[in-house]
Amino acid sequence: MSYAKTLRCRRCEREYPLKALSICEFCFGPLEVVYDYEAIRKNMTMRAIQSSSWNMWRYKALLPVGDNIVDIGSSVTPLVKAANLGKRLGLDELYIKNDCLNPTNSFKDRVVAVAISRALDFGFEVVACASTGNLANSVGAHAAKAGLKSYVFIPADLEQGKIIGTAIYGPTVVTVKGNYDEVNRLCSEIAENHSWGFVNINLRPYYSEGSKTLGYEVAEQLGWKAPAYAVVPVASGSMFTKIYKGLGELHRVGLIGPVRTRMFVAQAAGCSPVVQAYASGNGQIQPVKPNTIAKSIAIGNPADGLYALKTIKDSGGGASAVSDEEIVDGMKLLAETEGVFAETAGGTVIASLKRLVEAGEIKNDGPTVAYITGSGLKTQEAVLNALRTPTLVEPTFSSFEKALKTLQEVA
């Protein structure tokens, strides 16, 4: 039983039945799932949620899934009070939403769980994706669990951790000699010629809804209220817009008060089309050629870029782009203060947060949530040369004591 009713074009509002379709046939606008919010309001009570299992399916009423649920063991991820980092930055109520702790170590398990569940409903035998890395891991894992064949397409120059972390699940991995935007273009063509379920192409309306759970969980973990500020890494812009949508839905169904969350986009300076569009103020996304260590968010032509701009505007938020050096510093700062090893996207968020606080755009007047969406174990190359080398000793006490003396002299 699902409360999802139809797909609706975000541009011209034409409606379509719930099928594997992501683009309006009349105006080429993106399609979005429409729900029966009145029915959800009646049935999705706080008590019903609180007595559900501790994973994203506790918000199933607001997700476009039916009877098939593909679950590889995702849990609600921790919202950690970041007291040490908060002190450094001058924020009394800073929280880290730690999505490194999903089964394939990134937030992509949320979106893929919905898309692959839906792929089973639609009867697809093959699923696929165009990925910047984390999506590939998650599609590989969920397809394995669902017993589906899978093809994942990635740029050939991705980090080893992302490639190995995909291949282990046994999909066909196709490495493309090009950047993500070229991979995506190729996949759109493949999707037209093969009846495969591409999670982020023809299944995109369902896939993208999974990110709303990042809004639901944070609100519940804050004691059923929306944060004052959210800093979110942006690639296509989908997650960013859906976190805000999710918070708005919780208000709409009566679970939280009015949402006043200011939404902030974090991008790498080497690929920041949304930040540039925001800064220029002309409301246009100018595609760029990515050149950054933050490969997971390196999308030069973001599909949801305009909607991300709208979310910034509607929420009174902002945007920040940071250099690759700042990203590495951000990764180190988060690890050294909070014990969280985030990937480059997380470093982008922490470095952006720092800048936004310094600029007075984020103030110390309410809960701030930094969304940490992927694990640093997959992007070790990024910090390899920025860390202290280990201290090598002989297996003797005297050798260690000598080394210790040198270490203490240096410190």
Ligand SMILES: *Cc1c(COP(=O)(O)O)cnc(C)c1O
């Ligand atoms: C995919 C990804 C994002 C951004 O996703 P979009 O919804 O396309 O903006 C952010 N962080 C990580 C780690 C990702 O893998």
Ligand SMILES: [Zn+2]
């Ligand atoms: Zn349309």
